[in-house]
Amino acid sequence: MENFLPVLLLLFFAVCLCIGIYTVSHILGPKNPNASKLSTYECGVEPEGSARVPFKTHFYLVAVLFLLFDVEGVFFIPWAIIYRDSLKEGTDILIAGGLYMALLVLALSYIFRKRLLRLH
């Protein structure tokens, strides 16, 4: 329990700091709102139209496909590390890696063929 006391203290201090800064700026800050100050910020440009447009779910598909191929790359790394030394014992490592890559190339060709990465 004694080991966790510093962590608890840090947490408490962080929360107090945040609340303190908010409160002090709320008390000490001037309150003169006008239309221009209250409008939405859009990188310096005048905002036009509503912010609530239907979100294209296709973006989710692109993100998930990125995740899958990223994880594929991560699994390639240990294979690449032991590849050179394992080649001395035969072509097993080559076949295993080749099969892994073939399955993922199959998935990639499916994606390309069905045009899943086109956003328009």
Next chain:
Amino acid sequence: MTPEMMTNLKLFAPEIALTFFLCTLFVYDAVLPSLRKTLFPLIVIVFGMGLAIWATADVATGVQTYFSGMIANDGFGNFFRIFFFATAAICAIVAYGSKELETSGRTEFGLLLLCITFGLSLMANATHLLTLYIGIETASILSFAMAGFARHTLRGNEASIKYLIFGALSSGLMIYGFSLIYGYTGSLQYAEIGKYLTAHADGRPLIVLFALFLIYGGIAYKISAFPMHFWTPDVYEGTTSPVATFFSVGPKAAGVAALIRFFLTACATKTGEGVWTSIPGLSLPNAVAMIAAVTMLIGNLSAIGQTNVKRILAYSSIAHVGYILMGLVGMEKTGLTAILFYLVAYCLMNIGAFWVVGIVSDIKKSEDLSAFRGMGWSSPTLGVCMAVFLFSLTGIPMFSGFIGKFLLFGALLKAPGFLWLAIFGVLNSVVSLYYYSKILKAMYFERDEQVVALDLLPLHRAGLVLLAIPTVVLGLFFGPVIEFAEKAVLSFL
């Protein structure tokens, strides 16, 4: 190739065959889209499943674990592999004969089905908590997609989201349980966990019970047992009927197999040929009995007031899980044999019942009880087959459901002190007769305004009869299946 690698690949052959046919469907869908609307995917699936079943029979050699102790190869696991492959083939036939499944999406449906079967097979054969997790997640995530297959309907989307949220919650809880068990026992393999828990039976911290309860929660979500059964009626009602057919049989059987494997290997010790005793302090029979009783009660009582037939069947499937869990209470081979037999009988009658609901919903565009009015007279085949399935689900003698329940109650009575559960189960079966009869009453005792003779496709007629015949035959000639199940249980790792 090292001999160990050769053994691994040889024992994994059914799943490799499954993956090969999966890739065939992938290639086929991308390269030959013009053939997508034909029956080619169905032929691939059925042929692939047949090959996988043959491959399973071929690897049925000694009891061992492979892939460095992560997957088991024993009679119990092979029984379930054959069960899943056969269920996938039958459900593919049901799906392809249904009008709810758009013809352009057929290959993708087949892909999802085969991949879920792969996940189910991993679940049932896992001897390592991570393999179990991979199996559950493969099956769950693809089930979310399959539940929302009719993606242009509101109901499909709702069913999929409800399933997703519940599944994500349960997976999270389950893996938290895994991490706690790993922290306490130092291993994720079932056998090692069991050894550690037995060796350190005194002074076990409460966190272990909590962790086991969380792991149970994750598996209970898959089999829709209490307390994770809430998603079942909404999802079954919202998805298309073929999908509900598969969900009510495949993942349930896989979850039961995973439950049996985990809790009998990790939380009990094997004290004889087909007999287990619980580790002191972890009373498995009492816990399972409580859960079975509550699950049965919830399923049966909630089904009474329903008017949508798919919801009735969903609640009935929850109740059936309660009956199945009764067989685990005794923790010996008669109970497990009863569970295996009951799963086979349940598969046949539940696929049949859901198929009938799918056919009626295709014709009448509604799944309410009112859509079933007079169906018994308009289409005798449909009526008689549905009567067979519903009587079998109730547990009326001369059908396989009765034999299953009889075996389960018999196995339960062998364990001392659980007479209350047996009486409770019988009372619940009596209650279930009410809502099954409601469907039959609508089919035979109520007339529709216009009596129209229905034309069932020959596929439907043949399929329903082919499912109804074993349901009756297994009620009279059940010896071979029971022997097969007993052999499978005795060869449990």
